[in-house]
Amino acid sequence: MHKTLLTFVDDVYEDLELWYPKLRLEESGFGMRVAGQELKTYSGKHGYPSRPDTLLSGVDSRDFCGLLVPGGFMPDKLRRDPKVLSLTREFFEQGKLVAFICHGGWIPISAKILPGRRVTGSLGIKDDLENAGGLWVDAPVVVDGNLISSRTPRDLAPFARAMVDFLTRTT
Numbered sequence: 001m002h003k004t005l006l007t008f009v010d011d012v013y014e015d016l017e018l019w020y021p022k023l024r025l026e027e028s029g030f031g032m033r034v035a036g037q038e039l040k041t042y043s044g045k046h047g048y049p050s051r052p053d054t055l056l057s058g059v060d061s062r063d064f065c066g067l068l069v070p071g072g073f074m075p076d077k078l079r080r081d082p083k084v085l086s087l088t089r090e091f092f093e094q095g096k097l098v099a100f101i102c103h104g105g106w107i108p109i110s111a112k113i114l115p116g117r118r119v120t121g122s123l124g125i126k127d128d129l130e131n132a133g134g135l136w137v138d139a140p141v142v143v144d145g146n147l148i149s150s151r152t153p154r155d156l157a158p159f160a161r162a163m164v165d166f167l168t169r170t171t
Helices: 015-027 074-078 082-093 102-111 123-131 153-170
Strands: 004-008 031-036 066-069 097-101 141-144 147-150
Touching (some): 004 015, 004 074, 004 082, 015 031, 015 066, 015 097, 015 153, 066 082, 066 102, 066 153, 074 102, 082 102, 097 102, 097 153, 102 147, 141 153, 147 153
Parallel strands (some): 004 066, 066 097, 097 147
Antiparallel strands (some): 141 147
């Protein structure tokens, strides 16, 4: 199986929630491809730039071992893109990692993959997660099968550790 993950980027992504897991996963021997709707430089919530490696339109879930969905306001925009939702569903249905943090949960909500699954995320989207059928847990990291979720940047260390543990077992 491939040892490369996919992550989404668009303007106002949460800088740390993309870069901390990306660097931690690379340190553990996994690659990370960044996909955007355009091949331009996007600006994070705190101004950190990210330039996609690839266009969302050309991504195939079979080329990756998992998906990371950072938070910020980016997920609210990208959840309206049918390609983002179909990719998220494909990763989930293939049993591959779907990891999301903070407001990143908006994308799995719109992909309709949360019913009956234990999840966490930003307190600001707790109701959204529950209304989508997720079972809210207030914990730094929640692992439910191939779904791994965390609340905020404060939880990045256990979030990244859980991702590495999952991928080490499954790839």
